[in-house]
Amino acid sequence: MFFHHVVSLIIAFGLACTIPMPACAEPAAGDAIPAYSAIDELALKTPAEAETSVESLVKYLTSGARNDLEKTRAIFRWVTANIAFDPSALGATSPQKVDVNQILKEKRTICMGYSEIFYILGKAAGLEVERIAGFARGFTTANGSPCNSPPNHEWNAVKIDGEWKLIDCTWGTGYMEPGPKFVKRYEEYYFCTPPEQFIFDHYPVDPNWQLLPKPLSCQEYEQLAILKPAFFKYGLGLDSHHQPNLKATDPVEISFTAKQDVIMLAQLTRGQEQLPRSYTFVEKDGDKMKVTAAFPQSGTYTLRLFAKPKTSTGTNCEWVAEYRIEVDSLPKPCVCFPESLTAFLELDAKLIAPRVGKLESGTTQQFRVAVPGAKVVAVISGKKWAYLQKAGDVFEGPVEVTSEPMQVCANFGNSREYQVLLTYNKTTP
Secondary structure, X not given: OOOHHHOEEEOOOOOEOOOOOOOOOOOOXXXXXXXXXXXHHHHHOOOHHHHOOHHHHXXXXXXXXXXXXXXXXXXXXXXXXXOEEOHHHOOOOOOOOOOHHHHHHHOEEOHHHHHHHHHHHHHHOOOEEEEEEEEEOOHHHOOOOOOOOOOOEEXXXXXXXXXXXXXXXXXXXXEEEOOOEEEXXXXXXXXXXXXXHHOOOEEEOOHHHHOOOOOOOHHHXXXXXXXXXXXXXXXXXXXXXXXXXXXXXXXXXXXXXXXOOXXXXXXXXXXXXXXXXXXXXXXXXXXXXXXXXXXXXXXXXEEEEEEEEOOOOOOEOEEEEEEEEEEOOOOOOOOOOOEEOHHHHHOOOEEEEOOOOOOOOOOEEEEEEEOOOOOEEEEEEOOEEEEOEEEOOEEEEEEEOOOOXXXXXXXXXXXXXXXXXXXXXXXXX
């Protein structure tokens, strides 16, 4: 047995997520693909003298390209690396004519300009390329429906080896923050995005440009879950709740399929208010990731979901999905959850009981938690330690509740350090 007077605790802090407000570009990180390293390097090192005209630029970008795919890649990387989004041009009362030479000179534009310059450069390179008008999920679609409003975005399609590929240079370049402020951040996802993924945030006016075997209607598009590039990057899948808008009178449980090496985090907001983490609970169950959200009162809530690799040494995670939840009435008082820390998620631990975060002082609660690989699990309250009995991966035992916060901690036998998995009584509903 490990005696508490010689044991130190490792407190694993929760994941930190930055959530920029999306506008003409969505926030999500993406790294370049090694297969394109040579052509990417060529595009990223384009000399200034090659950027003076369309002809000179295309001649340089295609000088190292062996086929149409590499030509397309070189143009995409040059555009995403060199053209910045122009927030000052948002909200123009009338469409402005796109001047590619002006874009080359000023290195600034908006969605229409990105689509146009890719089109012009592609045509000059001998590619079969098209401009596509449509609707994109982002800040500009928040108050309108693509079924009854004009297009708000443009992107491209290019034919490579007889097959059309979808490309969005705007969203491949960066994203918008409130202000508005453009943040330059390359996103690999929007180069030759698979049509079955692209449809989650792009809906073309011409349904043929969905490039799907059976095009979706506008109404069907609006009922797609809001999924971000990182959702596909991490190999996540929808197991329940395929629609973006939910109605609830009780806690909502949403299930995803997830790879073993991925963890998720949930964030619940009401308006601009970010609710305490005790209103959400995330847990791995085999190949399923279950997210439960509870609500303190009626109203409209936004549930944002994030993911990161278990092996990641940093605390940053990426936005993967979002739901809008309308809560009309709550027949029972809100019951919040204990706060789960990073170690709980990384270890694939499972909480069986108690699943209520605020416990009544003076009562005795039967704790039961599964922690794969743990040697010892204890519930710590102040200086009082209660060791749970081990039966395989499950640890169980009665614990007297005190007025102090209670932490469920695990030791894995390779040191005297315990990792904090769960915290009770920390946040009052």
